[in-house]
Amino acid sequence: MSEALNIIKDPTLTYRQELVGLARLGESTDTTLRYSDEYYAAKAKGALCDLNEGVMPFRPRYICPDYELLFSKGCEFLQLDPPRDLLEAVNALEIFYCHVPSITTYPVYLGDLDKLLEPFVLRENRDYAKKVLRLFLRSIDRIQTDSFVHADIGPEDSVTGRLLLELTEEMQLAVPNLTLRYDPDLTSDDFALACVRCMLKTAKPSFANHRMFVREWGERYAIASCYNGLMIGGGGYTLPRMRLYECALDAKDPDDFITRVLPRYVDLQLEYMDKRVKFIVEESSFFKTNFLVTEGFVHRELFIGMFGVVGLAECCNQLLGITDKRHGFGMNEAATKLGRRIMDAIERQVSAHTAPYCDAFDHHYRLHAQVGIDTDGMDDSPGTRIPIGAEPTMLEQLEVNEQFHPYFPTGTGDIFKFEETWLKTPEAVLPIIKGSLARGLRYFSGYLENNDVVRVTGYLVKKSEIEKLRQKKQSLNQVTLYGKGAQDGGHALDRRVQTYAGAGQ
Amino acid sequence: MLAPVNKIIPFSNVDGPGNRTSIFFQGCPFNCQFCHNPETIHLCVGCGLCLDGCPVHALSRDPDGSIRWDHERCVQCDACIRTCPHTASPRVRWMTVEQVLEEVRRSAPYIAGITTSGGECTLYPDFLEALFAAVRPLGLTCLIDSNGSFDFAGRPSLLRDCAGVMLDVKAVGASWSRTLIGNDGAQVLANLDYLLSAGKLQEVRTLIFPGRDEENESAVRYVAPIIRDRCDYKIIRYRPFGVRAEYQRMLGDDVTAREEAERYAALARSLGASRAYVV
Structure with a gap:
């Protein structure tokens, strides 16, 4: 066939x-875009991976439109006037979303929904506003049927933010993914606790380290797709990834890896990215004629290339001859140290490379801890994560992750699965998030072990939808398929559960 | 100064408010029938009966006769604990205040405070006092989880750097108390009064047994009017898991029904303990 x-x-x-x-x-x-033979050889053995991005990048991979502009000026191409009330606002968004391209064909960034909608929500009574937002969320879940569709809220508390949380709990939907931009100085504890409760019950929102992102990107950053840091009014051109475990197979020891093997693979991936970025900008019509560009919803100068890595844990274990992952990266000081040496080397080389069309970023690409795909199996853990099945205590896991998250301005994150009792004590979860973000964690996700909506590697799926696929039925959400693959091949739902201490009786 | 530590849990959400590091000390002066971690009651006597049963050879005998536990090697299978005829455990670390402090410092960015528990932590008041004095300046609160066997009134300095005590009032009435916990319980009730007057009572816990209406009620009726709204009152359901077989025979193998426990929480609230709830 x-x-x-x-x-x-x-x-x-x-x-x-x-x-x-x-x-x-x-x-x-x-066959227009050709790369070096060496690149194809590296791809064939799995050391480099194009994430099935397609041979012809006819649009940037991720696009984060400036929705404030839609609300202030309207959109000529879509014949939308600036909205005057809540109904017009959500209707304009629903229409606009259908015309935002991406690698998934669905919009990966829906906007800072609380800020966008707050002025309209405040003019309505609460029940009416909630009803409109309920229909809005329903339309997103049924029309933008992909879990990489992502909305942001925070850092400040708002009526709209609260309504979105309430509806998220009531509706239990996998779409959209949701992030709280969290800053302990700007986000009240009360709002943060509401987000913790919602996160435990529905696997969202995740907590993004607002201070860290603002330091790197300025105020106008978006969290899109899984957990990707990008610019509002910009986006990400392309995201290939080095599969570090496969790269490590060429090296005889850590020094050989860092001095000989790694630089070559980094160069190959940079070469690949340069060609694709140039093609998107110079050849494809997107930056010439798409209404998002011509009407100013995005600016080419605010796009960036994302340099992805996966499998740091397995790479370090391989180089150090560690066969039992439970004594490897994450549990083993030497492996973790080697991980930092490797990331330092990658960061140095990528920062030294002059990248085309990355004007707003001093002409450099930025690193991304890629979240893994369903076919990765157990060979390459997402980004710099500790392999599932080898996780130490949550404290130790955080201590390791905090060292690696700062490398990845275009996104990384870790996921913690909590046992049921934590739902009763959100005030015990918040200090863990606060402490870890203060110490360098970029992005914190959590969920409760018995939820239907669960976070697989970065995206959300319903376990009940995975079950549909097993029974050879269709699932509306196209990401369910990845979830099934990650569960079967990567045991992604078997991550360690944070249990409670079990006080005496 | 050393104290025997059974285990330290970096993140606990059930040992006081917020996320806390819980430090479980070894040894307890009570012998409660319902204890579900009876291996924390006594200190190891060095009989060595557990040595052969360890499947990963994590236990060995030191030249001085004591049992050495290799916690790197241990897989927490509990074989030693099941073998031990002395309600003790070889898996105990004798630690200095500084060693415990080192672990607390690691957790410090993520926690609201520490809770010392057991066994019965107040067996080691000098150790606790030194620990609390060092932990409090880190901006962390210190709580004691206690069975009430210690005479708190006789040593006010222990509470100087301690934010409060979480006290078990397990049995009221000398005869039921002797049956259940092995003594008349008078010290526990004296502590209830003293800690309240000192403003150091964080919470009181009472365990509700299935079908023991008279005993359950007498405890709740005693505690509730004394504490009123001045501290939390946790009504805990008896669970047979981990309880020694001989005592399970007496207390039964049923979990206290939620509704039964709720009835006592309602009774407590009606008697003025407005912060009573079932956990």
Whole structure:
């Protein structure tokens, strides 16, 4: 059977999922963009991975439109006037979202929803506003059917933020993903605790280290897709990744890796990124004619290339000859130290490279701890995470993660699975988040072990939807498929549970 | 100065308000029938019966006769604890204040404070006093989880750097008390009064047994009017898990029904303990 026929006959794919699959297949027939033989060899052995981004980047991978502009000026192309009330505001957004391209074909950034909608919400009575927002969230879940669709709230408390949390708890939806931009000086404890309760019950929002992102990006940053830090009015051109475990297989020892093997792979990935970024900007029509560009919703100068890595843990274990992951990276000082040496080396080399069309970032790419894909199996853990099944105590896990999160302005994150009793004590969760963010953690996600909506590696899925796929039924959310793969191959739902101490009776 | 530490849990959400580091000391002067970690009651006597049963050879005998525990090697299978005829554990570290402090400092950025528990931590008042004096300047609160066997009134200095005591009032009435915890319980009730007057009572806990209406009620009726709204009153359901077999026979193998416990919480509230609730 041809690949096209496979797609067409697959009973688990919805019509739109088939369409996207067939489009990718069509794209893959082009041979315009060529890379060095060495690049293809590295790709063939799995050391470098293009994340199935497609051979022809006809749009940037991630786009973060400036929705404030939509609200102040309207959109000529979509014939939308600036909204005058809440109903017009959510309607404008619902329409606009359908025209924001991305690697998934769905918009990966929905805006700072609380800030955008607050002026309109405040003019309505609370019940009415809540009803409108409920329908708004429902339309997002059913139309933008992909868990990489992401909205942001915070750092300040707001009526809209509270309503969104209430609705998130009541509706238990996997879409959209949600982030609280958290700064202990700007976010009240009361609002943060409401977010903790919501996070435990629904696996969202996650907590982004607002101070850290503002220091790197300024105030106008977005958290998009899984946990990607990008500029509002900009986005990310492309995201390939080094699979560090496979890279390490070429080295005879850590020094050989850092001085000989690693620099070559970094160069190959940079070469790949340069070509793609140039193609998107110079050849594809996106930056020339798309209304997002021509009407100023995005600016080419605010886009960046994202340099991804996965599998640091397995890379370090391999280089140090550690075969039992429970005594490796995360549990082992030497492995963790080696991890820092490797990341220092990657960061140094990437920062020294002059990248095309990254004007707002001193002409450099920024690092990204890629979250893994369903086919990674157990060989490469997401980014710099400690492998599932080898997690130490939460304290030790945080201490390790805090060392690695600062390397990744374009995104990284860790996920903690809590046992049921923590739901009764959100005030015990908040200091853990506060403490870790103050010490360098960039992004904290959590969920309760028995939830239906769970966080797989960065995105959310419903366990009940994965079950549908197992029974050869369709799932509206196209990410459910990745969730199933990550559960089967990567045991992504088996991460260590934070249990309670068990006080005496 | 050394004290025997059974374990330290960096993050606990059930040992006082907020996230806390819990330090469990070894040894307890009571012998409560319902104890669900009876291996913390006594100190190791060095009989060595546990040595052969350890599947990973984490236990060995030191030249001085004591049992050495290799916590790196230990897989926490509990074989030694099941073997021990002395309600003790070989998995105990004798630690200095500085050693405990070192672990607290690691957790410090993430916690509201520490809770010392057990066993019965007040067996080591000098140690606690020194520990609290060092922990409080870190901006952390110190709580004591106690069975009430210690005469707090006789040593006010212990509470100087301690924010409060979480006190078990397990049995009221000398005869039931002797059956249940092995003594008349008078010291516990004296502590209830003293800690309240000293403003150091963080919470009181009473365990509710299935079907023991008279005993349950007498405890709640005693505690509630004394504490009123001045501290939390946790009504805890008896759970048979981990309770020694011989005592399980007496106390039964049922978990106290939620509704039964709720009834006592309501009774406590009706008697003025407005902060009574079931956990």
